[in-house]
Amino acid sequence: MKVSVDPDLCYGSAECVHRVPSVFAFEDGYGAVRPGREDSEDDPLIREAAERCPSQAITLTLDE
Known part of the structure; x- marks a missing residue:
């Protein structure tokens, strides 16, 4: 699973x-x-x- 945080959304x-x-x-x-x-x-x-991130800045992508 890939984990990322969008710095534009994160507060x-x-x-x-x-x-x-x-x-x-x-x-x-x-x-x-x-x-x-x-x-x-x-x-x-x-x-x-990711689910509880108040700004919804965390993205999880499942490996295929």
Whole structure:
């Protein structure tokens, strides 16, 4: 599963960082995917972070 954060949508609530700090980081006041974690396992915590992102800035794309 590919994980990405759209910096144009993110307004820096850091919800993702609090939920999955191993995948998400807080950089320059916004959420970001940690380098090397863009391709992550299908993890329910990552899905929850995406679903609960208040700005809907997290995109999950399933590998085909």
